[in-house]
Amino acid sequence: DSGVTQTPKHLITATGQRVTLRCSPRSGDLSVYWYQQSLDQGLQFLIQYYNGEERAKGNILERFSAQQFPDLHSELNLSSLELGDSALYFCASSVSGRLTDTQYFGPGTRLTVL
Amino acid sequence: GENVEQHPSTLSVQEGDSAVIKCTYSDSASNYFPWYKQELGKRPQLIIDIRSNVGEKKDQRIAVTLNKTAKHFSLHITETQPEDSAVYFCAASIRDAGNQFYFGTGTSLTVIP
Numbered sequence: 001d002s003g004v005t006q007t008p009k010h011l012i013t014a015t016g017q018r019v020t021l022r023c024s025p026r027s028g029d030l031s032v033y034w035y036q037q038s039l040d041q042g043l044q045f046l047i048q049y050y051n052g053e054e055r056a057k058g059n060i061l062e063r064f065s066a067q068q069f070p071d072l073h074s075e076l077n078l079s080s081l082e083l084g085d086s087a088l089y090f091c092a093s094s095v096s097g098r099l100t101d102t103q104y105f106g107p108g109t110r111l112t113v114l
Numbered sequence: 115g116e117n118v119e120q121h122p123s124t125l126s127v128q129e130g131d132s133a134v135i136k137c138t139y140s141d142s143a144s145n146y147f148p149w150y151k152q153e154l155g156k157r158p159q160l161i162i163d164i165r166s167n168v169g170e171k172k173d174q175r176i177a178v179t180l181n182k183t184a185k186h187f188s189l190h191i192t193e194t195q196p197e198d199s200a201v202y203f204c205a206a207s208i209r210d211a212g213n214q215f216y217f218g219t220g221t222s223l224t225v226i227p
Binding site: 042054097100105 | 157207208209
């Protein structure tokens with residue numbers, strides 16, 4: 001157990017809908033990362049937050065947004081969902097958000113868009 | 115942006131043999147190279163990493179080598195065991211408008227008892 005929690009574990013929804021994925025980092029970690037893992041695209045970095053502020057943006061679609069709250073938990077919002085958004089979404093946390101910090105991954109949320 | 119290529123996509127070895135997975139990257143500014151292991155249905159876990167100022171790093175049966183000139187790095191697993199069976203991902207990271215992480219497409223390693 002990495003200490004990173006994600007809810008829900010599974011999510012099934014329809015195209016066009018909006019969902020929110022939640023992540024709680026390890027105690028003491030200030031930085032949260034979001035990743036998308038799909039069969040055809042592998043593991044893709046979406047976005048990073050550090051202490052409530054956006055630190056880096058990767059391949060995140062405009063339909064997706066995220067935020068990190070004062071208690072350091074983070075939410076990833078996915079809207080206007082498409083079939084291709086079906087994937088495993090991981091969040092990870094690290095102590096300070098430095099490039100070389102070890103990232104600890106949560107168990108993931110499996111999103112299925114029908 | 116960075117492009118990370120990983121080979122092979124699948125690898126089968128006999129227990130006790132060595133396994134080597136190779137990754138290449140395109141951006142010479144990349145300066146941190148972690149390797150992750152992901153067992154079936156589980157989360158990725160960091161197993162070893164190397165910074166651009168080091169050529170080799172070892173941790174028990176696992177080693178990573180980096181050739182900055184050729185822009186490639188490799189994961190070496192010696193004396194493989196069945197529990198080494200998993201998908202391994204390489205990644206390259208650069209500080210470019212924040213930390214950017216680019217992953218290879220993964221190698222599915224099967225260790226045959």
